[in-house]
Every structure is written in C-alpha cells, then in structure tokens.
Amino acid sequence: MTAVAPATALPVSDPDPARRRARRRASRRNTLSALLFLSPWLVGFLIFTLWPLIYSAYLSLTDYDVINDPNFVGFDNYVELFQDPKIAQALGNTFFFTFIQVPLYVVVSLALALLLNRAGRSAGFFRTMFFLPKMTPPVAVGILFLLLFNGQNGLINTVLGTIGIHGPAWTTDPAWVKPGLILMSLWTVGASVIILLAALQNVPEELYESARIDGAGFWRQSLSITLPMISPALFFIVVVNTIAGLQTFDEAYTAFFGAGNTTYSNDAALFYVIYLFQQAFQFLHMGYASAMAWILFFLIMIVTAVQLIVSRRVVYYEGEAPK
Structure with missing residues (x-):
C-alpha cells in the first residue's frame, strides 16, 4: 500500500478580486x-x-x-588639522573638562536624588527648585560665572574668606579656569536629578525589605539593589552628558571670549567647539571648520561606542540576570 504524503498547507488568497x-x-x-x-x-x-x-x-x-x-583641496584641511597645535590644546581642554565634569555631575545628581527620595511631601517643591536653574540661558550662566568666581570680590571667594581660606583666581589663573567651569556646570544638575529620582522610585520596595531581613545595611543595599536597578538611568545620563561635555561652548565662550574679551586666560578655556566657531565665523575658514566638525563627530562616535560596550557588563535591565 503506497503511503500518501500529507498535503502542504498553501497560503490561501482571497478569490474575490474586488476585495483584494x-x-x-x-x-x-x-x-x-x-x-x-x-x-x-x-x-x-x-x-x-x-x-x-x-x-x-x-x-x-x-x-x-x-x-x-x-x-x-582634497584632504589638505585634515592634514593641516593634525598639524595645528591649537587643536591639541583645545582637545586637551575639552577632554579634561568632560572626564572630570561627567563623574562629578553624576555623583551630585545621584546624591540629590537620594535626598529627594526621602523628602516625602516636600519632594515636589524641591524637585521644582532643582530644575529651575536648568531653564537659565547658558549666556546668563556664563556671566554669572564671572560674578561668582571673580578672584577679587566674587561670592565664592568671599564665602571662602569667612572661614579663613584664600580663594584662587578662578578666572585668571589657567590652573583654575577649567575647575571653575566644572563647578559652575553643576548649576544645571536638575534634569538629571529628576531622571534619577524617577528611577529610584521605580525600585521595588520588596527588594529592600528582603535585604533588611537578611541583615544588609545601607551600603550593601545601595551596591546590590539601588545601583543595579537604576543603572540604565545612570548610563543614559553618562552618555548624554559626555556628548554635551565634548561640545561645551556657551558658558565658556560667554565668560572668556564674548564681546572681544581679552582680559582673562582664554587659552585655558579654549574648548574644541569654541576653536571651531572661531575658525568658521571669525576667520571664515569654513572648510577647515567643517573638517574639525567631522573629527569631533567621529570622536563622539568612538567615545559613545566604548561606553556602549562597557555598558554590557555594568548596566542591568529588568528581566536580565544581574551581571
């Protein structure tokens, strides 16, 4: 008896042409x-x-x-770019600012978010207060920097003087220009605080209760529960602020280069995008500035790619096993 092969199901098309x-x-x-x-x-x-x-x-x-x-001119702009000593200086200033500012920014944001998470009913008020500085125009922040960090009569040095500390010349000493700008950048941590606060409030309370039953203290809970659970938000803040740091322009330009300012130590605040702006709109070297922009684009791509690779080992997403 010959075995009959089972019929293969074929897609059935609508026989009615009008419906098709x-x-x-x-x-x-x-x-x-x-x-x-x-x-x-x-x-x-x-x-x-x-x-x-x-x-x-x-x-x-x-x-x-x-x-x-x-x-x-072909690749002449790129050849000249790698021979320009100002490029190396601007990149050095930019990387120094970014890789000091971003970790400090994240630490301050997380500390404030942890405090707000325990604030109870007043959290809404403080959340608004922390976010308001983010609405301040960057040009105003640059002017505010000169007022607060003035070495002679600025508010920062005046406060330091009341406790017996002689404040540095934040705006004229090249060694203190970038640290001053880094501290001033903390003015706008409000947006990151709100993101981290939302992440903290989404951590299941049951995890903390189980940890407390097992005898885990604050630091063990923070390392084993809090940080892993909010690591996606932390990673987002690190990536976004790294990209912003590599493109730093507004505050530094306003404080040290605006309106023909030649009073201060400009070279210490010569960030890459500021030098790009000068080449494009002051010296009208648009081709050279375009080459600089593409170099910055590839640098940001490389730095972001490295962060994404590292994130695979340190960032925990819900539904995954902890790394």
Whole structure:
C-alpha cells in the first residue's frame, strides 16, 4: 500500500478580486496617511540635518571663505588639522573638562536624588527648585560665572574668606579656569536629578525589605539593589552628558571670549567647539571648520561606542540576570 504524503498547507488568497483591490487601496491609504503625519519631521530632517551633514562633508574637502566659491583641496584641511597645535590644546581642554565634569555631575545628581527620595511631601517643591536653574540661558550662566568666581570680590571667594581660606583666581589663573567651569556646570544638575529620582522610585520596595531581613545595611543595599536597578538611568545620563561635555561652548565662550574679551586666560578655556566657531565665523575658514566638525563627530562616535560596550557588563535591565 503506497503511503500518501500529507498535503502542504498553501497560503490561501482571497478569490474575490474586488476585495483584494479594496485591501490594497486601504493599505496605500494607511501608508500615505502615515507619511503625511511624518512629513513635517521628514522635511525638517532632510533640510536641516541630512543636507547640512552632506554639504559639510563636501566643504571639509574645500577651501571656502563664505565670500568666494569653494575651492576643492582634497584632504589638505585634515592634514593641516593634525598639524595645528591649537587643536591639541583645545582637545586637551575639552577632554579634561568632560572626564572630570561627567563623574562629578553624576555623583551630585545621584546624591540629590537620594535626598529627594526621602523628602516625602516636600519632594515636589524641591524637585521644582532643582530644575529651575536648568531653564537659565547658558549666556546668563556664563556671566554669572564671572560674578561668582571673580578672584577679587566674587561670592565664592568671599564665602571662602569667612572661614579663613584664600580663594584662587578662578578666572585668571589657567590652573583654575577649567575647575571653575566644572563647578559652575553643576548649576544645571536638575534634569538629571529628576531622571534619577524617577528611577529610584521605580525600585521595588520588596527588594529592600528582603535585604533588611537578611541583615544588609545601607551600603550593601545601595551596591546590590539601588545601583543595579537604576543603572540604565545612570548610563543614559553618562552618555548624554559626555556628548554635551565634548561640545561645551556657551558658558565658556560667554565668560572668556564674548564681546572681544581679552582680559582673562582664554587659552585655558579654549574648548574644541569654541576653536571651531572661531575658525568658521571669525576667520571664515569654513572648510577647515567643517573638517574639525567631522573629527569631533567621529570622536563622539568612538567615545559613545566604548561606553556602549562597557555598558554590557555594568548596566542591568529588568528581566536580565544581574551581571
């Protein structure tokens, strides 16, 4: 007796051509509606992001002064960039600022978030107070920096003087310019505090209760429960603030380079984006500035990629086994 092979199930198409055409029309209408809703973003992305990105890549290969037509020079701008001593100085200032400021920023944000998490009913008021400085325009923060950190009669040195400490010349001593800017950047920790507070409030209380039953103290609970559970929020803050630190411009430019300022130690506050701005809009070296922008783009990509690789070992996401 010959065995009969089982029939293979085949996709059944609608035998009615009218219904098939109706479904295709409905699908096209849905696609068109989606594109219509997305069109403002798509147009904005194409005009204000993608096209400038492509055009700046072209300009980085030219000698362009805005007035005359671009003159193609190949990779000469990149060769000159690596021979420019100001580039090394600006990168050094930028990396020093970023890799000191970001950990300090995260520590202060976490400390304030932990305090707010225990504030009870008053947490809403303090949450608003911490966030308000974030609304301050960066130019105002730069001016405020000069007022607070003035070595002669600034508020910071006046307070230090009341306890017998002779404050440094924050705005004129090159050794103290960047530390002063780092301290001033803590003015805007409010947004990170709110993010971390939300993460802390989402940690299940049952975990702490179990830890207390097992005899775990505050530090053991913090290391074994709090930090792992809020590690995604911490990682987000580290990445975002690292990118922002590598693009530092507003406050430092306002304090040390604005309105033809030549009174202070400008070179100590010469960050990479400030030097890029000078090349583009003061010296009109648009091609050179475009090359600088692409170098910064690749540096940020590399730093972010390293952070993403490290995060695989130290960041815990819900549903995963702790690393």
